[in-house]
Amino acid sequence: MRIVHVTQPVEAGVAAVVLELAVAQRELGWRVDVACPPGWLADRLRELRVAVHDWPASRSPGPATVAETARLRRLLAALDPDAVHLHSSKAGLAGRLALRGTRPTLFQPHLWSFQTARGALRRASVAWERYAARWTDQLVCVSDDELRAGRDLGITTPAEVVCNGVDTSALRPRSRVAARVRLGLPDAPTAVCVGRVAPLKGQDQLLAAWPSVLARVPGARLVLVGDGPMRARWEASAGHPSVRWWGHHAAVADFYTAADVVVLPSRAEGMALVPLEAMASGRTVVAFDVGGVRQSVGDAGAVVPAGDVPALADAVATRLADPLLAADEGLTGRRRAEVLFDSVRVGDQVATLVEKLVGCGR
Incomplete structure (x- = not known):
C-alpha cells in the first residue's frame, strides 16, 4: 500500500493528526509520503524518517492556487499512490482539482471552510464542496457536528466519523x-x-x-x-x-x-x-x-x-x-x-477505511 497525505497546515492540530497517521501507517508496512509546505510538520516527519515532499501553498485560496494545483498534480503523478488523503480545506481544494477522481481520494476537512467564512465567500465554499463531492471517494469527519454541518448543506459524499485522538501513553496525569x-x-x-x-x-x-x-x-x-x-x-x-x-x-x-x-x-x-x-x-x-x-x-x-x-x-x-x-x-x-480518544484506535479506523477504499478501487 502506498498512500500520500497532503496538508496545508503544518502546525497545531491538523499537523499533529497528519503526523500520527503517517507514523501509524508506516508501522503497518505501508509506503507513506507527505506533501506539505515547510514548517514544523515537515521537520518532525524528517526526524522520524517519513518521506516529505515540498508543496508550497498558502492557507487561503487565490490566484496562486492554480500553480499550487499544477505542482501537486505533477507530484502525485510521480509518486503514483494507491490512495491520497487530503487534510484541510486548502489541500481539499487543490488535491481534488489535481486528481479529479483518478485515484481513490479521502478528504478530511478538520473544520469546513464555510463554517468560518461569511457572505459571498461562504456561498462559494458551500457550492465548491457540493461540486467536489464527485471527486471525493471517502469523507472523513472528526466529529458528529462536522458531519452534520456538511449534510445540512447537501454534501452527500460517503462519510465516516473518526474522532481525533491523542497518545494517552505519552500524555498522563503527573505532578x-x-x-x-x-x-x-x-x-x-x-x-x-x-x-x-x-x-x-x-x-x-x-x-x-x-x-x-x-x-x-x-x-x-x-x-x-x-x-x-x-x-x-x-x-x-x-x-x-x-x-x-x-x-x-x-x-x-x-x-x-x-x-x-x-x-x-x-x-x-x-x-x-x-x-x-x-x-x-x-x-x-x-x-x-x-x-x-x-x-x-x-x-x-x-x-x-x-x-x-x-x-x-x-x-x-x-x-x-x-x-x-x-x-x-x-x-x-x-x-x-x-x-x-486514544490515537491507536484512530489510526486503526483510518487504516480500515483506506484498505476498504483501495480494495474497492482495485
Missing part, C-alpha cells in the same frame, strides 16, 4: 507542583489556554471573562500558550499581571499538567485536540459549545453556550475555587481519553 517548578509558575489556581492566537481560537473572549474570574478567585493565574497574528494587540489590551503570555512552545504537556483547568474559548472547531490532550493529562476542561466539544468533553468539565462570556467566567472560576470538583472531572476525562 502539578513539579510541572509548575519546571515552568517557573507560582503555586496558585491556574487556568491554561493552548492555541494559535487568532480570532477563530477566541482568546479575546477568555480575556474578557478573566476579570470576573479574578473577582471570585483573586489569586488566580492565566497562562496563554501559543503565538499568532492577534497576540501583540490582545497582549497590549490585556496587560494584567495575572495573565502570562508564554508564546509558542513545541512541547505543551507540562502546561496541561500545571493547570487546574484548561480552557478552550474557540469560535469554531471540527474536534479540537486541546480538550483531548487535557483530558489525557487528567485535567478538567471548560469550553464553548462549538463543533465536537460536547462529544469530546462529555461530563469531564463544563461546556457552555458559544460566545457566552459570563458563563465561561463562571465555569472557570467554579473549578479554580473547587479543586475537588476539578480533580474529579479530571479523572473522568482521563477515562474518556483512554476509552474513546
Whole structure:
C-alpha cells in the first residue's frame, strides 16, 4: 500500500493528526509520503524518517492556487499512490482539482471552510464542496457536528466519523507542583489556554471573562500558550499581571499538567485536540459549545453556550475555587481519553477505511 497525505497546515492540530497517521501507517508496512509546505510538520516527519515532499501553498485560496494545483498534480503523478488523503480545506481544494477522481481520494476537512467564512465567500465554499463531492471517494469527519454541518448543506459524499485522538501513553496525569517548578509558575489556581492566537481560537473572549474570574478567585493565574497574528494587540489590551503570555512552545504537556483547568474559548472547531490532550493529562476542561466539544468533553468539565462570556467566567472560576470538583472531572476525562480518544484506535479506523477504499478501487 502506498498512500500520500497532503496538508496545508503544518502546525497545531491538523499537523499533529497528519503526523500520527503517517507514523501509524508506516508501522503497518505501508509506503507513506507527505506533501506539505515547510514548517514544523515537515521537520518532525524528517526526524522520524517519513518521506516529505515540498508543496508550497498558502492557507487561503487565490490566484496562486492554480500553480499550487499544477505542482501537486505533477507530484502525485510521480509518486503514483494507491490512495491520497487530503487534510484541510486548502489541500481539499487543490488535491481534488489535481486528481479529479483518478485515484481513490479521502478528504478530511478538520473544520469546513464555510463554517468560518461569511457572505459571498461562504456561498462559494458551500457550492465548491457540493461540486467536489464527485471527486471525493471517502469523507472523513472528526466529529458528529462536522458531519452534520456538511449534510445540512447537501454534501452527500460517503462519510465516516473518526474522532481525533491523542497518545494517552505519552500524555498522563503527573505532578502539578513539579510541572509548575519546571515552568517557573507560582503555586496558585491556574487556568491554561493552548492555541494559535487568532480570532477563530477566541482568546479575546477568555480575556474578557478573566476579570470576573479574578473577582471570585483573586489569586488566580492565566497562562496563554501559543503565538499568532492577534497576540501583540490582545497582549497590549490585556496587560494584567495575572495573565502570562508564554508564546509558542513545541512541547505543551507540562502546561496541561500545571493547570487546574484548561480552557478552550474557540469560535469554531471540527474536534479540537486541546480538550483531548487535557483530558489525557487528567485535567478538567471548560469550553464553548462549538463543533465536537460536547462529544469530546462529555461530563469531564463544563461546556457552555458559544460566545457566552459570563458563563465561561463562571465555569472557570467554579473549578479554580473547587479543586475537588476539578480533580474529579479530571479523572473522568482521563477515562474518556483512554476509552474513546486514544490515537491507536484512530489510526486503526483510518487504516480500515483506506484498505476498504483501495480494495474497492482495485
